[in-house]
Amino acid sequence: MAQETILNVRDLRVSFRAYGGTVQAVRGISFDLRRGETVAIVGESGSGKSVTSKAIMGILPSNASVDAGTIMYDGVDLAHAPENVMHDIRGKRIGLVFQDPLSSLNPIMKVGKQITEVLTRKGMDRKQARAKALQLMKDVGIPEAERRINQYPFQFSGGMRQRIVIAIALAGDPEIMICDEPTTALDVTVQAKILELINALKAERSLSVIFITHDLGVVAQMADRICVMYAGKIVEMGTAEEIFLQPAHPYTWALLSSMPDLDTRDRLAAIPGAPPNMIHPPKGDAFAPRNPYALNIDFEEEPPVFRLSETHYAATWLLHPKAAKVDMPESLARRIQRMKEAGGRA
């Protein structure tokens, strides 16, 4: 893991002005993306993971603002870069794949045009652009590209549409691709194919990928490193192996427990309660009210980040030397045990 860091997020804070007050969507997160790796950001909806991706792309809605922190990319702070700078970075250097391929494609524009639009605008001639679009469509695995280049989004299936969205994201040959829940809206079988495709493209084009999802199961086969977000903070961060085999934060435990397990008939353990209101984030550990292992101090004071290894960090009082030793739930431990036996099967 000695690759260079190409994207560096430090203490990023993003808030929204809303009717009830200011929503603190992202409350000081830091992580690195290294060349050629995939970092997954995992969390429930509302945890701030999509906001993070939008902040990186500089497409936060007008009522949102970056309150603090930096997003350093190639010597530029994306969090505070002017629009014209962002403009040269979006698409060309960093591509974004959206969650819902149905609504993220313009319904009345031919897909070929949607792929090449940026290219032609930036001076590529039509023929070249068309050839490039065809190539991209082939790359993302769309059969009969010659014919389909002139079709409209509604003539494609969901999986095919997502491939188009990926093709669009790749059109400018970016070096970073952010995938914001790229498979959530798709059938399970299609999901797998898209994930394969992303992996293949990543390898082919030596992309660095930020993969955003709420589904740890999806992450298993994708990510090199995983950030678990809760209530605008990264609560645990580590390599995929560390997160899956030695989870330290109770929230990660809960997430892992809520994954469907095909091997056993264990009941899916839903996480009790609801994420906190981010207009008035709770004092102490935001997860404490839903945390069966919460200590008194969790309600009083924010936990510091404890370093578990070179790559593994977690923010929970449970790791405090003075805290009583608490083990992860029994069922989860059994599951991890099985996973280890299966050889880290994802």
Add this chain to the structure above:
Amino acid sequence: MLKYILGRIGAMLLTIFLVMTLSFWIIRLMPMTIFENPEVSPEVQYKLEERMHLHEPKIVQYYYFLEGIILKGDFGTSVKLRPGMDVFDIIMVRIQPTMVLNFFSLLVSIPLGILAGTVAALRRNTWLDHVISFAIVIFISVPSFVFASLLQYCLTFLWPVFPTLYNAQAPNVWQAFRSMILPITALSLGPIATIARYLRGELIETLSSEYMLLARTKGLTQNEATWSHAFRNSMVPIANTIIPMITGIMGGSLVIEKLFSVPGEGGLLVDSIMAGDHFLTVALLIFYSLISLITILVVDISYGIIDPRIRIGGGK
């Protein structure tokens, strides 16, 4: 697509027939006498009525009516407003001012409405948006003839910039057009507001759509994305407002033509109803529904052009 158009034309012909039948019966069942001037002796009245088959049963009159129109293209003869003149000729003579008035109103309202709507949407919640939205409410809720009178009073009387009335014998095109500016303006305000209102709503919605975000993430500027993605998508529902707008303009021109003495079809329709000129009224009703139906057809077809989902997906 061709099949679709042919189907629409077929339906249109059927509608025209129904309109013909309906207007015939509604107009003829209304109790009125064609000649009611006390100075014309009853004998002469009877003779004239006989000539128009008015003493035959209504159903026979209906037969003559259809026979005239379908077989001979004969809509009958005016009896009151232009006695002896062929109804079709009367309509043809007056088509030009009406068309100029309605056409220019459309021509003015669509771009201005789009402009106002776009500005309001892009500058949402600024003073500019508030001013435009306020104007929209006023223009939509106040009928066109009120504006017409107001404009006429202010711009021809208090501050005479424009001629009070339509100038049918202007020495040049500019003079003729100058006399049409006020009626066109009066007719356009409502439609401008209608379009602006719809477009503002649509555009605000599309501006926050996912594909707008995508368009920006792929490197388009906000303006480029607005123009090539948000704008065209917003036009799809706008196409639908064009139909009621055109009928609205035509309805408004009924009164506006009278106010500005524009010698068009609108004033004629009102007069013919007032005077009880049956043949003329019926022919004008057919004329107006034909225009409406043609616009609906054109809008339907252009809808297909704007929105591929209708053209290809519909399959009809």
Add this chain to the structure above:
Amino acid sequence: MKKLILLALVLMLALCVASSANAEKAFHTYLTADTPILNGHNSVETSLDTPIGYCGATLYRAIADESRLNYKYIGEIAAELPEEISENVWRIALRPEACWANGEPINADTVMYSFKMLLDPVLANQMADFLSDASITIVNAKEYSKQTSDAPVAWEDVGIKKIDDYTIEITTTGSVTQNSVCAQFTNRATAMVYEPLYEAGMNADRTSTTYGVTADQWMSAGPYKLESWVHDSVQTYVRNENYWLPEYFNFDTVEVRIIKEMNARVELWEQGALDYLSPDANTIETYIDDPRLVENSSLTVFHIDINCKNPENPLTASINYRKALYHAMNREVIARSIFGYQEPSGTYVNGQAGMFSGEIYRDSEPGLAVTARVNEWGPAGYNPELAREYLAKAYEECGVSEDTVITLIMAFDESDTAWKATAEYLKEELPVIFEGKIQLDFDFHTESATAYKQTHDVWDLSPNDWSRSASRTYPYTCFYYYLSTYDSHPNNFFDEEFEAQYAVCDSEEVKSDYPRLLEETAKLENIYLDKVIHIPMVQGVGYQLISDRLELPVDEFVPGFGWGLIYADIVE
């Protein structure tokens, strides 16, 4: 591009200069509704009168006389005034110089063709009676125009004869004055028609012609030529260089705009773009003190017809009930306030009746006596006391118990604002006058009153404004529509005594003796009042604003001639 704009500017400037440089005498007037067609034969609209005055030619024409207080007839196509060569036979010599605007001559053949077509039984022209039977009755003319296949009348039998190329003869049914002969042949229905176009416009079965429907299908012959006509917008006239009496006319051009909206007319008048304005009830107030405002009595006495056969009204047939209503009308208020600056009238013969015969009936001794009788009852016949008395009698007569409340139905067209306001006023007033016994309810109709009455029985009161232009010659003809012989009569009350007296007035003996005619007319009007054939309400008063730049040919309003605007001059 800049050059182009500059060129356009220069061009516009040039046009402006060119148009203002023309110091011609242009008369600007208007019509409230356009002339439907110019063929005077087949349209009863009064909007034909003005245009035909400009671009049509008749045998005679009325012009102001030297006194500037009256008018006189001069021959237009006729060379001189008609001459009675034997009993009831009038000879009319024609001017050899009379011609169409294109220079083609107008002669006896033109006159014969025009008259024959006007009376043509197949064409069934609506204005035929204006030649056959108006101020004079021409022998067999009506019989010819109204003939049926079982009783044919030949054209040769009609009392209109060509003697030679420039002489015609007219035979009347009775003795008539020279003036009434002239009056008949100044009517625009008798204007010449241009045979080639009249025939060209004829349909296959010769039942109608398109003569005069557009400027192209019309031939001018009068002092002016119809230069252009955009229907419902504007008619323009220029001097007819071929006209043979140019000395009577001063305008170089006449522009008649068609302006349907009163507001627009007022604006144009205020801008000085109109030389003439007839204000309506709403605008008259603004101009009532304007020195340019002139007034005159109109041909119309607004009145209310009474239904005598309403199956739901127990009083319907009672004469006392009608008298009660007659006296219950506060005509002062209705005429002055509701109709707006009009005259209250408790009598029915209008203020123009008789003016063609030398003396206006209302100003004559017998006419004044009737007015005096009415005013004895109260101002213009209004007397609530008397009204209550008559209603009590009516209740008794019809055996209706005293405490019965009767609701009358007033049927009218809601769009007529003056009548609507009158109806609302009466709805308040009648219950007060009759101490609650009479109530008023409305029934609105959109069709004509005639059509309404053909299909409805249950109504009591119906406003009416019919007038008869023949009354200008024969005052008694006002009552024509109330005879049982008139088909589309506006009510259903007929009275033998009334009909008998009408017949007396209508006899040749009385018609030829005007003082006697006035006496008999007064008798007729008294019978009308006794029987309350309907309720007279308001004598129409016409108001006109005439621009200062016009110099009129008369000093006062001359009935039957008006202000002679067509002969006015422009002084600036």
